[in-house]
Structure formats: C-alpha cells, structure tokens
Amino acid sequence: MNRIAKEPFQFFTRQNLTYLLGKKAKNLNALLTGIKEIPLASIYQHTHHFLEQHEYLSPEPPNDFAYWITNVLQNNALGEEIAGIDLRQFSSLKDIQVRLVEIVENSIQHDPESANRNVPAGEEFHFMGAQTFVFPTQYIANDLMEFKQCLGSVSNYSIYYHMFEAPLFQEKSRFCYWIQNSLEDEKLALAFKNLDPYTQTLDNLKHNLVRLVRVRLEGK
Amino acid sequence: MANLYEYEPIVGKDVINELELYASKLANVSVQHINSTAVGGGVAEILIRMVPLLKDLGINAFWDVIKGGEKFYEVTKKMHNALHGQKVLFSKDEMDLFIQTNEMNVRDMDLGGDIMFIHDPQPIGLISRRKEIGHKWIWRCHIDFSRPDPFTWNFLKKYIEQYDVSIFSAPAFARELTIPQVLIAPSIDPLSDKNKDLPQETIDTVLEKFKIDKNRPIVTQISRFDYLKDPKGVVQVFRKVRKYIDCQLVLAGGGATDDPEGAKVLAEVQEIAANDPDIFLLLLPPSSDIEINALQRASSVVLQKSLREGFGLTVAEALWKAKPVIASSVGGIPLQIANRYSGLLTHTIEGTAFALKQLLQNPTYGQQLGINGREHVRKNFLITRHLRDYMLLFLSLDHKGKDVLFL
Numbered sequence: 001m002n003r004i005a006k007e008p009f010q011f012f013t014r015q016n017l018t019y020l021l022g023k024k025a026k027n028l029n030a031l032l033t034g035i036k037e038i039p040l041a042s043i044y045q046h047t048h049h050f051l052e053q054h055e056y057l058s059p060e061p062p063n064d065f066a067y068w069i070t071n072v073l074q075n076n077a078l079g080e081e082i083a084g085i086d087l088r089q090f091s092s093l094k095d096i097q098v099r100l101v102e103i104v105e106n107s108i109q110h111d112p113e114s115a116n117r118n119v120p121a122g123e124e125f126h127f128m129g130a131q132t133f134v135f136p137t138q139y140i141a142n143d144l145m146e147f148k149q150c151l152g153s154v155s156n157y158s159i160y161y162h163m164f165e166a167p168l169f170q171e172k173s174r175f176c177y178w179i180q181n182s183l184e185d186e187k188l189a190l191a192f193k194n195l196d197p198y199t200q201t202l203d204n205l206k207h208n209l210v211r212l213v214r215v216r217l218e219g220k
Numbered sequence: 221m222a223n224l225y226e227y228e229p230i231v232g233k234d235v236i237n238e239l240e241l242y243a244s245k246l247a248n249v250s251v252q253h254i255n256s257t258a259v260g261g262g263v264a265e266i267l268i269r270m271v272p273l274l275k276d277l278g279i280n281a282f283w284d285v286i287k288g289g290e291k292f293y294e295v296t297k298k299m300h301n302a303l304h305g306q307k308v309l310f311s312k313d314e315m316d317l318f319i320q321t322n323e324m325n326v327r328d329m330d331l332g333g334d335i336m337f338i339h340d341p342q343p344i345g346l347i348s349r350r351k352e353i354g355h356k357w358i359w360r361c362h363i364d365f366s367r368p369d370p371f372t373w374n375f376l377k378k379y380i381e382q383y384d385v386s387i388f389s390a391p392a393f394a395r396e397l398t399i400p401q402v403l404i405a406p407s408i409d410p411l412s413d414k415n416k417d418l419p420q421e422t423i424d425t426v427l428e429k430f431k432i433d434k435n436r437p438i439v440t441q442i443s444r445f446d447y448l449k450d451p452k453g454v455v456q457v458f459r460k461v462r463k464y465i466d467c468q469l470v471l472a473g474g475g476a477t478d479d480p481e482g483a484k485v486l487a488e489v490q491e492i493a494a495n496d497p498d499i500f501l502l503l504l505p506p507s508s509d510i511e512i513n514a515l516q517r518a519s520s521v522v523l524q525k526s527l528r529e530g531f532g533l534t535v536a537e538a539l540w541k542a543k544p545v546i547a548s549s550v551g552g553i554p555l556q557i558a559n560r561y562s563g564l565l566t567h568t569i570e571g572t573a574f575a576l577k578q579l580l581q582n583p584t585y586g587q588q589l590g591i592n593g594r595e596h597v598r599k600n601f602l603i604t605r606h607l608r609d610y611m612l613l614f615l616s617l618d619h620k621g622k623d624v625l626f627l
Contacts, residue, residue, distance in 0.1 A: 131625065
C-alpha cells in the first residue's frame with residue numbers, strides 16, 4: 001500500500017577524504033594516549049572506514065583499532081571486545097571515544113605488562129582523520145513507491161550515509177526518521193531501526209531495505 | 221583512449237553518476253599536473269589516463285613535464301634511493317644542480333593552473349614561484365617515505381611545507397609536517413592495454429614470441445630492473461622452489477627516462493641467471509603494455525618481492541587479473557593484500573619460496589585468493605576511485621579544517 005509523505009525525502013551521498021595525522025602507536029599505551037587525543041573525526045575514521053573499504057567481505061571485519069590489537073598486538077581478548085562494541089547504541093562520536101578509552105584502560109589495569117609491549121618496526125598503528133563531503137543526489141522520494149525506486153537506484157555510498165552517518169551528523173536524514181515522521185508508518189520505521197547495518201555488507205543492507213519496503217507496499 | 225562512460229559496466233552506473241556530481245562542483249577549475257617524465261614509471265602511467273578522464277568530467281586538466289639533463293636525473297635517482305632509506309651522500313655540486321634545474325624550470329614553464337599539482341621530488345622546487353603567482357599547490361609523493369635518509373628529508377621538507385597540502389600513498393609514509401597530509405592510493409586503469417581483457421590467442425602469441433612454455437607453470441615479476449625490486453632475490457626464490465616443482469621464471473620490465481640505473485641492475489641479474497633456460501629476463505620497450513598484460517595473465521603466480529615500494533601498482537594489476545600474488549609487506553602493498561585473504565604477504569626469500577611452493581601445489585587456494593583480490597581492486601584501486609579522491613581533494617582546498625562539508 002503506497003503512502004504519500006508530508007515532506008519529500010532527499011537522498012544524499014557522501015565521500016571521505018582521509019588525512020594522515022603523522023602520529024603512530026607502537027604499543028597499547030601509545031594507542032590509548034592517541035585515542036584520547038585525536039579529534040572525533042579520527043575516531044569516526046577508525047571505527048567506520050573498514051566497513052566501506054572491505055564492504056564485500058562477509059563477515060565484516062572489525063574496526064581499525066580491533067584489527068590492529070588482534071592482528072598486530074596479538075591481544076585477542078581485547079581485540080574481540082573492541083570489535084564487539086555495538087556502535088549503534090552511541091549517538092555521538094564522543095561517546096564512542098569514551099567507551100574505547102574505558103575498554104583499553106580496563107584491559108591495561110588487568111594486564112599492566114601488556115601496555116608497553118612494542119610491535120615490530122613498520123607495524124605501528126597510524127592515526128588518521130577524515131573530512132566528509134555530503135552531496136544531495138538527484139533522487140527525491142515523495143511517497144513509499146518512489147522511496148523504494150530510489151533505494152534501488154542510489155549508490156552504496158548513499159545507503160552508507162543515511163544508515164551510518166546521518167545518525168551522527170544529520171538526524172533528519174535517517175531513513176527511519178522520515179518514515180516515522182513524514183510517512184507516519186510506525187511499523188516500517190521500527191523495521192528499519194531494528195536492522196543492524198554493522199553486521200552485513202552494504203549490498204545486503206541495500207537489498208534488505210528494498211525488501212522491507214516492498215513487503216510494506218504489498219500491505220504486509 | 222577510453223572515455224568515462226566505458227567504465228560503467230565495470231564500476232556501475234551509480235559510481236559514474238556520482239563522479240559527475242562531484243565534478244559539477246568544480247566547473248571552470250583548471251588543474252596543472254607536473255612531473256619529471258612523460259614515459260615509463262607509475263606516475264606517467266597514471267597521468268596518461270587521469271588527465272583525459274578529468275577533462276571528460278569537465279575539469280580543465282593538463283600535464284607538463286620538467287626539463288633536466290642526465291646529471292640532474294642521476295641526482296634525483298640518488299634522492300629517490302635516499303628517500304627509500306639507502307645511505308647516500310650528496311656533494312654540494314649535486315644539490316646546486318638540483319636547485320638550478322628547478323629554478324630553470326620555474327623560469328621557463330607556464331605555471332597557469334588554478335591548482336598546481338606537483339608529483340614527486342624532482343619538480344618540488346617549482347613552489348618557489350608561489351609568492352609571485354599564488355594559486356593552490358598540491359605536492360604528491362609517490363614513493364615510500366617510511367624511513368627516509370634524514371639529510372634528504374630535511375632538504376625536501378623546506379619545500380614541502382610551502383605547499384597547501386601533501387599526498388602520500390600509504391599511512392606509513394606520513395611525516396611530521398606543518399601542512400595537512402592526505403592519504404590517496406594510486407590506481408590502475410582496467411581499460412588500458414595493460415589491464416584490459418585479452419583473447420587467449422594474444423596471450424599465446426606473446427608466450428611464443430618470448431619462447432616461454434605455456435604448458436609449464438610460469439612465475440612472474442613485472443617491474444623495472446631496480447635494486448629496490450630485488451630481482452636477484454626473486455632468482456634465489458625461484459631456484460629454491462624449482463628444486464621441487466618444475467616451473468619457469470619471467471622477470472620483465474621496462475625502463476623509465478628518469479631511471480639511469482636500470483641497465484646496470486639488468487646486467488647483474490643476467491650474471492646470476494647464468495643463461496638458465498627457464499629464466500626469462502625481458503627488458504621491454506615502453507610500448508609493451510599488451511606484452512605485460514599477457515605475461516601477467518599467463519602466470520600461475522605473480523611475485524612482487526620489493527625491498528621498498530611506493531605503492532606497487534603491479535600488485536593491483538595482477539590482482540585485477542585474479543592472479544594469486546605473493547608480495548613483500550612493504551610500502552602500499554599491505555593496503556592491496558589482506559594476507560591469506562586476497563594474496564600472501566612475505567618478508568624474506570625463504571618465506572617467499574615457501575609461499576610460492578604452497579600456491580604452485582594448491583591452485584584452488586590460489587584461485588580463491590585471486591577472486592578476492594580482484595574484488596578488492598574493483599572497489600578500491602581502480603582509476604574511478606582515484607578520480608573521486610582527487611576531486612574531493614580539490615574541493616577541500618577551499619574548506620580547510622572542516623570535518624563535514626555539505627556541498
């Protein structure tokens with residue numbers, strides 16, 4: 001069943017330019033110091049860019065911190081804990097930063113010797129930042145049918161923006177926000193909210209979003 | 221040469237549409253690329269394809285090459301080696317020659333781009349014209365900067381910090397600088413002669429031309445004859461493996477006009493190869509892209525046993541052809557290969573020989589690595605991604621310091 005929206009939905013797309021900060025960590029202590037000091041854009045870069053760059057991998061690899069801690073520092077327990085952080089529960093990058101610091105500090109407290117164990121030269125953690133560019137696309141949906149068509153046509157970068165970045169930068173650009181407030185479809189909004197974008201590839205995510213809308217259009 | 225829309229079947233319509241969207245924000249901007257050679261080497265290869273594609277997108281891009289004599293290129297080759305960490309001593313005359321050649325180019329060249337895009341150390345001194353003409357200036361470093369010789373680094377740093385922004389190809393190359401450092405990996409062109417699909421007859425013809433047996437396993441390293449590519453190490457790897465597995469080795473590469481050392485390295489490799497009929501040393505002319513493509517496609521395994529590497533475009537080329545690749549974990553190579561997922565990363569001759577035996581004896585494993593590698597390249601190392609990053613960088617020049625830009 002099609003629904004007309006009170007306000008049209010503008011699809012955006014986004015890209016990142018990655019900056020090198022010239023800072024690196026050769027042990028856990030230095031990583032902790034870095035996590036505390038780097039700008040929030042860097043926290044974003046290190047917790048999200050893996051999702052984009054390795055989007056075809058299934059299961060998804062974890063974030064940069066978890067990857068380095070597990071594969072280079074070879075601290076599997078800490079790596080697993082960092083990889084397991086549910087990023088969806090945080091509404092700000094500051095909160096993600098605080099949680100990362102908490103977990104690493106806790107690990108160091110339990111195993112102080114591990115904090116200064118150095119990795120071999122050349123395998124240090126390199127801190128990076130990002131500048132995000134957001135562009136409006138040609139795709140605008142006035143109703144649920146058009147929304148489904150747009151979802152099927154936009155790039156994965158656009159899906160990425162609305163699912164991962166809008167919650168952090170532009171709440172009103174979340175799909176679920178528009179579905180709830182403009183289409184006034186509580187059921188579909190809830191289905192969108194409940195999708196965990198961090199545990200599937202972008203291609204799958206897009207496919208699942210289209211499927212949810214199609215089912216709704218069929219009146220189910 | 222391919223136009224932008226010919227990439228659509230490879231990368232998707234959505235990607236092409238978005239490139240047009242970014243370009244629409246850069247209408248009327250001119251970008252002047254400057255490097256030191258029009259032929260040979262990764263920089264020229266990228267610019268040959270990149271500049272026309274930027275034009276297709278409506279950006280006024282053009283490309284010029286500095287002039288320098290043989291002695292100048294000997295100095296810049298030493299500089300290149302020093303930046304890769306080799307201990308090199310420069311005389312005052314050599315440094316003076318570097319400065320004078322740059323000054324001569326500053327005087328003689330028409331530096332008219334709104335954005336001046338300077339590649340590598342050779343033309344770095346053109347920045348001295350900035351005070352007079354203004355414009356935005358970008359310096360791109362294509363080489364491995366992870367352990368540069370301090371003297372050479374400090375000499376170049378004085379120039380680098382006069383630019384608006386610098387670009388490096390891998391995170392390990394970042395330095396402490398007063399200007400922003402952007403990470404942009406280079407790329408390959410899937411439609412170029414070096415990477416496009418080839419019919420089997422073409423591949424067979426190339427093998428016949430070089431008298432390589434297509435019925436026996438072929439192990440290949442494609443790169444310039446350069447100490448830093450460790451061709452002698454590759455011969456040692458091959459000899460360790462051939463004791464157990466029948467195979468042939470192809471070491472093939474061209475020369476670049478800014479690399480005077482190639483002939484000497486080739487002679488040394490010829491000496492240790494000692495007329496072994498299963499080792500093929502091929503010094504290819506610049507017009508050999510189809511031959512290189514065919515050799516990569518005919519290979520059972522591709523090696524890139526570099527000691528130092530800026531990025532290692534030959535790795536992306538081989539991965540794009542879905543070949544199993546064994547490469548040194550240096551420079552930008554770890555960005556291209558997730559170890560044991562899209563290829564194998566090694567550090568030593570022994571480790572490389574072990575990995576090579578493993579792949580030659582388990583072709584199914586090699587095939588899976590190749591499939592994953594090709595997909596990784598499709599998403600991250602094709603020229604369309606490179607175009608995107610350059611356009612974002614151009615846009616960023618007017619928005620320094622902002623984390624999120626709504627355009």
